[in-house]
Amino acid sequence: MVKLKSNDDKEFEVEEAAVIQSEMIKNMIEDGCATSVIPLPNIDSKTLIKVIEYLNKHINMGKAAETGEEDDLKEFDEQFVNMGWEELFDVIMAANYLNIHELMELCCQSAADRLKNKSVRAVREMLKITNDLTEEEEQEIINDAPWAFEGPEIDDTVN
Amino acid sequence: MSVATNMGCGAVDEAALPLTRGQEFDPDSKETTGQRDEDLLQHPKWNKPTNLPEEVITEILLKLSVKSLLKFRSVCKSWLSLISSREFVKSHLLLSATNKDYTHHGVIFGFACDEFQVDYKSVGITCYGTGQGPRSYVEVKKYSLKSDSWRCIDDCQEVEQSCYFKRCGCLKLGVFEGDRSVFCNYEWTHVDIWAMKEYGVRESWTKMFTIKSPDCTFDHIYPPPILQSIEGEVLLRFGSRFTKYNLKDDSTKFLGVNKLDPWGEVEIYVKSLVCPF
Numbered sequence: 167m168v169k170l171k172s173n174d175d176k177e178f179e180v181e182e183a184a185v186i187q188s189e190m191i192k193n194m195i196e197d198g199c200a201t202s203v204i205p206l207p208n209i210d211s212k213t214l215i216k217v218i219e220y221l222n223k224h225i226n227m228g229k230a231a232e233t234g235e236e237d238d239l240k241e242f243d244e245q246f247v248n249m250g251w252e253e254l255f256d257v258i259m260a261a262n263y264l265n266i267h268e269l270m271e272l273c274c275q276s277a278a279d280r281l282k283n284k285s286v287r288a289v290r291e292m293l294k295i296t297n298d299l300t301e302e303e304e305q306e307i308i309n310d311a312p313w314a315f316e317g318p319e320i321d322d323t324v325n
Numbered sequence: 326m327s328v329a330t331n332m333g334c335g336a337v338d339e340a341a342l343p344l345t346r347g348q349e350f351d352p353d354s355k356e357t358t359g360q361r362d363e364d365l366l367q368h369p370k371w372n373k374p375t376n377l378p379e380e381v382i383t384e385i386l387l388k389l390s391v392k393s394l395l396k397f398r399s400v401c402k403s404w405l406s407l408i409s410s411r412e413f414v415k416s417h418l419l420l421s422a423t424n425k426d427y428t429h430h431g432v433i434f435g436f437a438c439d440e441f442q443v444d445y446k447s448v449g450i451t452c453y454g455t456g457q458g459p460r461s462y463v464e465v466k467k468y469s470l471k472s473d474s475w476r477c478i479d480d481c482q483e484v485e486q487s488c489y490f491k492r493c494g495c496l497k498l499g500v501f502e503g504d505r506s507v508f509c510n511y512e513w514t515h516v517d518i519w520a521m522k523e524y525g526v527r528e529s530w531t532k533m534f535t536i537k538s539p540d541c542t543f544d545h546i547y548p549p550p551i552l553q554s555i556e557g558e559v560l561l562r563f564g565s566r567f568t569k570y571n572l573k574d575d576s577t578k579f580l581g582v583n584k585l586d587p588w589g590e591v592e593i594y595v596k597s598l599v600c601p602f
Binding site for chain 1: 396400
């Protein structure tokens with residue numbers, strides 16, 4: 167078992183087979199740096215619980231293919247990313263920090279799916295981005311490909 | 326005046342803005358953010374600043390369609406330069422081209438243009454048989470837009486056919502799911518799809534599947550099948566119509582597109598951000 171500690175001082179025990187899906191922790195274990203508790207200063211306990219849930223479910227990925235449980239795993243993934251926008255970003259940041267490739271792919275795909283039809287204004291708001299383009303520059307980009315800014319699918323809501 | 330002390334997550338933009346003398350720096354202060362859309366700042370979620378690293382933004386944007394990306398160039402300067410960068414365009418094209426769910430693909434007919442080469446070149450493949458003996462010849466030429474000329478990449482390659490093809494009426498060479506394939510049209514009743522699983526190894530020719538011509542139509546099958554989707558369906562054309570062919574039960578479903586020029590060529594293209602000019 168490997169012990170992980172969130173930034174709000176909560177400790178979690180995770181099976182080594184599950185936790186080594188994180189390249190970062192795998193390297194730490196290989197280098198002998200994981201003898202006691204591994205502190206994760208960038209991850210709060212709420213997010214860490216989600217990440218551990220994912221790691222435990224995906225522990226037997228190889229076996230799933232043999233036993234026909236792939237559909238089960240697919241369903242789990244679909245349910246897993248069914249979370250709030252802010253929460254999704256916390257998991258993405260954790261997956262990026264811990265270097266868990268599959269989890270990163272899953273969550274970034276979900277983020278992209280949520281963004282794809284959004285209006286520019288909605289994207290700025292969702293990602294808290296300050297528009298630093300001048301009105302002329304913005305108009306130039308729109309004139310370059312006006313069809314990209316049109317269509318019934320364009321969604322101006324923020325969620 | 327320096328404000329670069331203990332900048333927390335998300336405070337980078339604020340730090341770049343000059344503060345008036347004597348003003349206390351507050352990363353959450355509305356006045357110092359330079360935000361154009363004032364109403365956004367009233368949003369309760371703004372209490373928690375996010376600062377996604379560029380590599381994460383890149384990961385997300387790479388999964389978007391060309392249309393979304395062209396639109397999102399106007400989000401901010403950093404997105405504009407990221408989406409316009411050569412590196413991003415290249416990565417996006419590679420991902421789209423290898424994407425098996427084909428949502429980034431389109432179909433073009435009339436002429437063929439392969440955009441796989443990011444150096445703005447097109448590749449043309451010509452295949453011709455000698456009519457005698459089990460051999461076909463392939464010529465691969467590269468077209469450069471800049472010099473407006475064709476250039477041979479490899480000297481004419483000889484593709485050795487498997488003896489299985491001898492009885493076939495018509496042969497056509499193509500690339501199917503990354504393998505070199507031969508599409509055999511046998512007396513206009515069915516098409517066998519053969520793939521060379523290992524490049525240059527004659528023994529590796531494998532019959533992938535057979536497409537039967539539906540009884541209800543006199544139209545010929547026009548090889549090659551264009552796409553194989555993950556559900557085991559192949560997109561191909563019967564005469565002047567596009568058809569979805571189900572490999573599991575040999576059923577066909579005609580699609581909305583019809584009245585194709587029977588002599589026109591149909592090719593698959595990948596939507597990309599590559600600009601050839």
